[in-house]
Amino acid sequence: MHYYHFLAQQKDLGGVAGVTSKQIAKVLHLDSSLVRKDLAEIGVHGYPGKGFSVLDVMDAIRMHLGLNRNLRAVIVGAGRLGGALASYRGFGKYGIEICAVFDNAPHKIELTLAGYQIQHVRELPVIVKQMGVLIGIITVPSESAQEAAHGLVDAGVKAIWNFASTDIEVPKGTVVRQEHLSVGLCALAYQIRS
Amino acid sequence: MHYYHFLAQQKDLGGVAGVTSKQIAKVLHLDSSLVRKDLAEIGVHGYPGKGFSVLDVMDAIRMHLGLNRNLRAVIVGAGRLGGALASYRGFGKYGIEICAVFDNAPHKIELTLAGYQIQHVRELPVIVKQMGVLIGIITVPSESAQEAAHGLVDAGVKAIWNFASTDIEVPKGTVVRQEHLSVGLCALAYQIRS
DNA sequence: TAGATTGTTAATCGATTAACAATC
DNA sequence: TAGATTGTTAATCGATTAACAATC
Secondary structure, eight states, X not given: OHHHHHHHHHHHHTOOOEEOHHHHHHHHTOOHHHHHHHHHHTTOOOBTTTBEEHHHHHHHHHHHHTTTSOEEEEXXXXXXXXXXXXXXXXXXXXXXXXXXXXXXXGGGTTOEETTEEOEEGGGHHHHHHHHTOOEEEEOSXXXXXXXXXXXXXXXXXXXXXXXXXXXXXXXXXXXXEEOOHHHHHHHHHHHTOO | OHHHHHHHHHHHHTOOOEEXXXXXXXXXXXXXXXXXXXXXXXXXXXXXXXXXXXXXXXXXXXXXXXXXXXXXXXXXXXXXXXXXXXXXTTSGGGTEEEEEEEXXXXXXXXXXXXXXXXXXXXXXXXXXXXXXXXXXXXXXXXHHHHHHHHHHHHHXXXXXXXXXXSOOOOOTTSEEEEOOHHHHHHHHHHHTOO
């Protein structure tokens, strides 16, 4: 994952065609052995004495991660965070498209947020099914997170990215990624405890 | 870190005074041995046959993480994401206070965002020094991230939480936490590759 | 060929888990 | 005392690193 990010930068910038395991290792603070092992695992072969082809590696990663699939996601919660994520350029690079933003507050419906017309959660099931959405992003307040999760699961979503600070429960078969913003900041604060 | 989050919930909800390593382990999907070991390391002692005191554990964690210090942080970038973080309730629980929001766009200055009056980055050094701010949160576009980081470091900030998608460089002695939002979503997408 | 880097095996390291006597 | 859980040591597991023959 991080390899891909680094290589994409490489490619965009210099347009360099080759890279060695040593170079990657250095930038990502890893051991070159590990890099070679990882690359071998996903089926890229390098050229002894030369290194790896940036394009080969990127292709292999895309293949392995299934990055070509053009997945669709929806956002539930048209608050500031929802807006921030909706306007975030960068998901597209990984083949993920935000295709709708929902909220349950009547006064928000029909407003435009980051280029999306906010829709009532009532519409969620229809849209999710129609567009084959597999990912739901929850940016509602904690109190409503579980409810939003239910709605998403019922509609057929398979993965949930939860920004609310409560843990949510989902039937197994659905994966959840809990984004603990405070924990992130906390970890940082810990490092400067001196 | 996660222990604390869980225990805080426990306390808020049931008001239960005791907890066993087994209970914690179950909720957090860990081994009870590990929990006991971790707790021993930070200096909490349990009662054989009974378990641990929730308050004891929370105190020890706070102590160990230095959670009582009331650190201050500023946000650079008064966009949607900046606003979302500024209004995020929950940092306070970990002793971190957002004390100002900056931007460089003249038309934003003096506007109010999530209860903060947006200030020009020009004011940053003064405020950071005056209030003893140690943490900077970057929510500007990628192009300006490095510049923002410079400004923060120069002003005396020791830790940076970077939401821009470019990696930033800082002198050593400063810690950076790079928040790769796309990577997060990607990891999730990977799990439903089927 | 000489130099550089891969691919892979073996060695090391650390973290997780199992087990159990000590304790309440 | 009997039951439960801690604290800690030893065993296991996996992941990282070192090393080096094979390759270009």
